[in-house]
Amino acid sequence: xxxxxxxxxxxxxxxxxxxxxxxxxxxxxxxxxxxxxxxxxxxxxxxxxxxxxxxxxxxxxxxxxxxxxxxxxxxxxxxxxxxxxxxxxxxxxxxxxxxxxxxxxxxxxxxxxxxxxxxxxxxxxxxxxxxxxxxxxxxxxxxxxxxxxxxxxxxxxxxxxxxxxxxxxxxxxxxxxxxxxxxxxxxxxxxxxxxxxxxxxxxxxxxxxxxxxxxxxxxxxxxxxxxxxxxxxxxxxxxxxxxxxxxxxxxxxxxxxxxxxxxxxxxxxxxxxxxxxxxxxxxxxxxxxxxxxxxxxxxxxxxxxxxxxxxxxxxxxxxxxxxxxxxxxxxxxxxxxxxxxxxxxxxxxxxxxxxxxxxxxxxxxxxxxxxxxxxxxxxxxxxxxxxxxxxxxxxxxxxxxxxxxxxxxxxxxxxxxxxxxxxxxxxxxxxxxxxxxxxxxxxxxxxxxxxx
Numbered sequence: 513x514x515x516x517x518x519x520x521x522x523x524x525x526x527x528x529x530x531x532x533x534x535x536x537x538x539x540x541x542x543x544x545x546x547x548x549x550x551x552x553x554x555x556x557x558x559x560x561x562x563x564x565x566x567x568x569x570x571x572x573x574x575x576x577x578x579x580x581x582x583x584x585x586x587x588x589x590x591x592x593x594x595x596x597x598x599x600x601x602x603x604x605x606x607x608x609x610x611x612x613x614x615x616x617x618x619x620x621x622x623x624x625x626x627x628x629x630x631x632x633x634x635x636x637x638x639x640x641x642x643x644x645x646x647x648x649x650x651x652x653x654x655x656x657x658x659x660x661x662x663x664x665x666x667x668x669x670x671x672x673x674x675x676x677x678x679x680x681x682x683x684x685x686x687x688x689x690x691x692x693x694x695x696x697x698x699x700x701x702x703x704x705x706x707x708x709x710x711x712x713x714x715x716x717x718x719x720x721x722x723x724x725x726x727x728x729x730x731x732x733x734x735x736x737x738x739x740x741x742x743x744x745x746x747x748x749x750x751x752x753x754x755x756x757x758x759x760x761x762x763x764x765x766x767x768x769x770x771x772x773x774x775x776x777x778x779x780x781x782x783x784x785x786x787x788x789x790x791x792x793x794x795x796x797x798x799x800x801x802x803x804x805x806x807x808x809x810x811x812x813x814x815x816x817x818x819x820x821x822x823x824x825x826x827x828x829x830x831x832x833x834x835x836x837x838x839x840x841x842x843x844x845x846x847x848x849x850x851x852x853x854x855x856x857x858x859x860x861x862x863x864x865x866x867x868x869x870x871x872x873x874x875x876x877x878x879x880x881x882x883x884x885x886x887x888x889x890x891x892x893x894x895x896x897x898x899x900x901x902x903x904x905x906x907x908x909x910x911x912x913x914x915x916x917x918x919x920x921x922x923x924x925x926x927x928x929x930x931x932x933x934x935x936x937x938x939x940x941x942x943x944x945x946x947x948x949x950x951x952x953x954x955x956x957x958x959x960x961x962x963x964x
Contacts, residue, residue: 513906514746515915517760521890522767522845522899530842530897532770537756540770540930544762545754547929551922552752561714562921563752565722566745566914572737574709575724578687579731581707586617587644588624588732591666592654592725594802596689597630598795599721599917600729605791606913607735623734624650629666637669646677646685650732654689654725656711658697661948667697683707689724716936718799721917736910743914751922761919764901765926768819771845771899778819779844781837785826785886786851788908793823793849796920803924803935810932817931827885834889838896846893846900850886853907854879 520526524533554560565571582588590600604626609615613625627640651670655663674682683706690697692710701708709724720726722744730737751761771777780800782793805818824833826848837844860881862874873881893900903919905912928935950960 514750515760515906515912515919516904517763518902518904519763519767521894522771522901527894527897527899530775531899532767532775536770536774537766540766541756543930544756544766544926547926548752548754548759548762550929551925559714560925561712562716562719562722563748565712565715566741566748566918568712568723571710571712571724572727572741575727576731576737578707578709578728582624582650582687582732583622584648585624585650585732586648587627588650588652588729589627589629589640589644589670590652590654590729591629591663591670592652592689593630593660593662594798595717595720595795596654596663596725597628598718598791598798599726601628602721602791602795602917603726603730603735603740603913604733606788606908607730607910608733610787621734624732626729626733630662632662632665637666641669641673646674646682649685650687651685652687652689652728653697655695655697656691656717657695658690658700659695661945661952687728689728718802719921719936721795722914739910740914743911744918745914746911747915747918748922751919760903761922761926764919764923765930767901768845768923769927769930772819775899777843777845777899779822780819780847781822781824781844782847782849783824783826783829784849785882786849786854786905786908787825789849789851789905790823790825792913792916795917796847797821797823799920799924802938802941804927804931804933805940806931806933807940808933810934815931815933817933826889827882830885830889834892837898838892842898844898846890846898848886848890848900848902850902850904851908852904 522531524531551560555563590597604612608626609620612620612623625644627644629637629640651674653663653667653670658664658667670686671682674685678685683704687707687709688697688701689709690701690711691713692698698708700706709728711720711725712723715723722741727737730740751759753759756762768780782796784790784793800819800821807814807816809815837846858878860873860876860878864870890900890902903916924935946957947961947964949957951964
């Protein structure tokens with residue numbers, strides 16, 4: 513079953529004046545259809561490379577072949593940040609055993625343990641290096657340019673530790689995923705003759721999960737890459753169609769844009785009702801925030817637009833955030849991720865008939881309780897005129913996860929058109945990078961941090 517989108521609790525007829533009436537959706541439809549036509553034209557012109565990643569057979573084969581070279585590896589360590597880390601992490605959390613790294617090699621079916629070095633926390637970084645034997649570890653450095661300070665720092669440590677431990681054979685353990693021609697990392701790979709995988713030049717980091725950024729780790733971990741790409745391709749066909757009632761990306765973009773601009777709801781909370789889906793919300797946050805938070809529109813006018821993406825976990829955050837969601841400022845719209853099926857049906861044993869708070873649960877299941885709590889939270893929000901939409905996974909597997917990635921990438925592109933901004937750049941992060949370079953003494957950036 514494909515992913516489904518339910519917008520009922522965002523509609524005027526369900527939640528009243530805080531919902532979106534049919535008239536508003538009808539008014540915005542021509543803009544959405546124009547955006548879809550523009551996307552089709554740009555795709556034909558080769559400008560939206562992320563749309564064609566499901567058919568990038570050469571890239572898929574390169575990743576599969578590279579992963580086969582490390583089939584005896586005990587550990588896979590990724591050094592990357594942003595999309596280079598969030599995409600692989602989302603895949604791992606959704607598709608791996610919940611306690612994958614705690615299992616024996618036999619229980620993991622030979623798949624390596626998985627670690628990501630993204631945050632430059634020295635204690636966390638040192639702990640990963642202490643845990644993983646270098647001769648049994650593959651180090652995947654992911655950076656299009658090689659200039660990102662966090663990944664560059666991890667690269668220096670990786671190269672140094674490997675040289676100390678393995679001597680002349682250290683290069684055998686390294687794979688760099690980078691631009692095929694340009695950038696400092698590509699130049700270094702050429703100089704040192706390191707193994708590489710190519711990042712498509714036309715695909716930005718936060719749209720890169722279906723490139724070698726995500727596919728090489730997926731092959732190493734034994735995930736069904738074919739199903740992942742088939743899911744993405746199937747969703748792409750749904751989301752490029754001009755029938756609004758059958759296009760979930762067009763519906764999501766329309767509702768979320770209208771909630772922000774006509775209902776003063778700039779907070780978009782993605783709440784996952786399965787631990788496996790929680791990292792998908794992390795991936796969504798970067799995609800939505802970096803793509804849509806912009807100071808200038810496409811004409812150069814100052815606009816300062818962009819919704820704020822947040823994440824939550826059901827049922828955990830029913831006991832930490834839902835009080836705010838129901839009675840606090842009405843500035844939020846909720847994006848529920850629902851898992852219809854889990855791999856296990858966990859029965860609750862009967863017992864203690866004299867204790868009412870326990871007895872009523874006996875003989876039922878944890879699955880039913882989770883479903884009931886989700887339904888209750890969604891309805892409680894609706895009764896307070898707090899809008900929500902639900903994306904349902906019939907089952908959490910590679911196909912549905914591929915659908916999810918493509919759904920939100922296209923939704924983001926459409927939302928960028930509605931906001932009249934460029935969803936593919938991120939100029940706002942550059943100043944922080946420049947100041948960091950200056951503070952760390954990088955040549956060419958002297959004096960840029962004066963006054964700090």
